[in-house]
Amino acid sequence: MTEQTTLKVTVRELAALMKQTAGVAVDPAELERGVDSGFDAFGLDSLGLLGIVGELEKRYGLALPEDAEKCKSPADFLKMVNGSLAAGV
Amino acid sequence: MTAGEKRRAVVTGIGVVAPTGVGVEAYWKATAEGVTALGPITREGCGHFPMRVAGEVRGFDPQAMVEDTFLVQTDRFSHFAMAAAQMALADARLGRGDLTDPFSVGVVTAAGSGGGEFGQRELQKLWANGPKHVGPYQSIAWFYAASTGQISIRGGFKGPCGVVASDEAGGLDALAHGDREVRRGTDTLVVGAAEAPLAPYSMACQLGYAELSRESEPDRAYRPFTPSACGFVPAEGGAVLLLEEAGTARARGADLRATVAGHAATFTGASQWEKSREGLAHAIEGALAQAGCRPGDVDVVFADALGTPEADRAEALALADALGPHARRVPVTAPKTGTGRAYCGSAVLDAAAAVLAMEHGLVPPTPNVFDVCHDLDLVAGRARPAELRTALVLSRGLMGSNSALVLRHGATGSDE
Numbered sequence: 001m002t003e004q005t006t007l008k009v010t011v012r013e014l015a016a017l018m019k020q021t022a023g024v025a026v027d028p029a030e031l032e033r034g035v036d037s038g039f040d041a042f043g044l045d046s047l048g049l050l051g052i053v054g055e056l057e058k059r060y061g062l063a064l065p066e067d068a069e070k071c072k073s074p075a076d077f078l079k080m081v082n083g084s085l086a087a088g089v
Numbered sequence: 090m091t092a093g094e095k096r097r098a099v100v101t102g103i104g105v106v107a108p109t110g111v112g113v114e115a116y117w118k119a120t121a122e123g124v125t126a127l128g129p130i131t132r133e134g135c136g137h138f139p140m141r142v143a144g145e146v147r148g149f150d151p152q153a154m155v156e157d158t159f160l161v162q163t164d165r166f167s168h169f170a171m172a173a174a175q176m177a178l179a180d181a182r183l184g185r186g187d188l189t190d191p192f193s194v195g196v197v198t199a200a201g202s203g204g205g206e207f208g209q210r211e212l213q214k215l216w217a218n219g220p221k222h223v224g225p226y227q228s229i230a231w232f233y234a235a236s237t238g239q240i241s242i243r244g245g246f247k248g249p250c251g252v253v254a255s256d257e258a259g260g261l262d263a264l265a266h267g268d269r270e271v272r273r274g275t276d277t278l279v280v281g282a283a284e285a286p287l288a289p290y291s292m293a294c295q296l297g298y299a300e301l302s303r304e305s306e307p308d309r310a311y312r313p314f315t316p317s318a319c320g321f322v323p324a325e326g327g328a329v330l331l332l333e334e335a336g337t338a339r340a341r342g343a344d345l346r347a348t349v350a351g352h353a354a355t356f357t358g359a360s361q362w363e364k365s366r367e368g369l370a371h372a373i374e375g376a377l378a379q380a381g382c383r384p385g386d387v388d389v390v391f392a393d394a395l396g397t398p399e400a401d402r403a404e405a406l407a408l409a410d411a412l413g414p415h416a417r418r419v420p421v422t423a424p425k426t427g428t429g430r431a432y433c434g435s436a437v438l439d440a441a442a443a444v445l446a447m448e449h450g451l452v453p454p455t456p457n458v459f460d461v462c463h464d465l466d467l468v469a470g471r472a473r474p475a476e477l478r479t480a481l482v483l484s485r486g487l488m489g490s491n492s493a494l495v496l497r498h499g500a501t502g503s504d505e
Contacts, residue, residue, distance in 0.1 A: 019157075022158065022161060023157035023158040023159070023162070024157075024158055043158060047228070051224050051226070054221055054224065054225065058221050058222065
């Protein structure tokens with residue numbers, strides 16, 4: 001259970017994933033500020049988010065919920081991802 | 090434009106990504122000088138194929154031409170198309186400020202090969218590491234329609250969009266489709282084709298083409314209309330033309346460079362080159378009829394020039410059938426012997442070369458072709474100055490499509 005904290009995906013990591021998988025360059029501080037706005041505000045579309053879902057599933061060896069790529073905002077997405085990680089797969 | 094005047098499409102901009110040059114100036118300079126870019130195939134993983142020579146695009150930096158967000162989700166063929174589209178818009182001096190209505194701009198591309206390199210990479214991940222390692226952009230990047238979609242998304246163009254999948258001749262058919270969209274009411278069409286078939290999977294797909302040259306000496310590998318014709322050399326690249334409704338283009342002060350005056354297409358079956366004679370002749374006659382041109386009006390022919398004895402003979406005879414005695418007098422050229430055949434991309438490159446030839450009053454030569462064995466006035470060696478008002482561009486595909494396109498210099502249309 002102590003692993004919960006180490007398994008947490010941060011806003012900074014999400015910004016890096018957006019760049020790596022979708023080519024969307026976003027400053028982590030800016031993503032932090034706009035964490036409740038839509039992914040589209042940063043230029044990330046649903047296929048881009050699907051790529052991030054795939055990358056996280058590979059990285060943590062778990063299956064995220066089926067509608068993970070339908071999250072509208074970074075905050076919703078991180079909550080869902082970190083909730084899944086915390087649930088311990 | 091007055092109420093009674095017909096809508097027609099004029100070329101106002103050209104963007105080129107060719108083995109002989111990136112950008113319209115570099116391309117035309119090389120084309121007019123008869124420069125050849127054919128060389129050994131150097132792309133990774135392509136060394137063991139029986140095809141030894143190709144026209145590779147060098148000096149193209151995708152990152153300098155296309156944003157990262159598009160690069161990660163697209164194949165090289167779409168990089169070429171997006172870059173060429175951007176260059177065509179810039180060449181036409183059509184900026185975002187001119188495009189106040191996104192629904193007035195459409196996009197049409199043709200593709201014969203699709204995103205083979207991207208697709209291969211993702212399929213290798215699938216079989217090496219498993220399904221979770223395949224990225225989501227595999228769903229769109231390989232697809233023939235990818236370039237049309239990405240050009241429209243990138244530019245915010247919301248007018249009629251289309252993709253022509255009709256063999257190599259699709260490059261000309263796309264221009265005709267763009268012309269029809271202009272006539273039907275859309276003011277601006279971004280039209281072209283680009284291909285990137287020089288990657289292992291795509292090369293393997295071409296192995297069955299008996300018409301591919303196996304010659305390893307670049308200067309001998311693609312010599313249509315000569316006794317040493319031994320097939321064609323594949324290439325990558327392509328071109329995009331900006332078509333605008335003549336009245337709209339004139340109103341914004343654009344340069345009305347050429348008119349898409351006529352087009353016709355026929356089909357005569359895969360690799361049945363003897364039959365392409367009749368099909369190509371019909372296409373030429375149809376295109377001239379739509380353009381309101383007589384055979385004698387044709388000032389230059391950009392030949393398909395497939396490069397096998399049977400196909401070359403069929404093309405020469407088709408010209409004789411359709412143009413009569415004029416077929417022996419009209420200058421014929423095939424600048425694609427310097428670039429190779431970039432499938433659909435070649436037909437649009439030829440259309441671009443035709444517009445530039447009319448503007449410069451110069452018929453570009455056919456590199457590496459000297460000893461012509463057909464009853465044609467093939468322009469070999471060096472470019473030939475000539476007053477050019479009407480150009481006939483021909484294209485045939487390996488699967489049996491034949492197309493002819495008539496371009497006229499400036500804004501002269503059939504009803505003027």
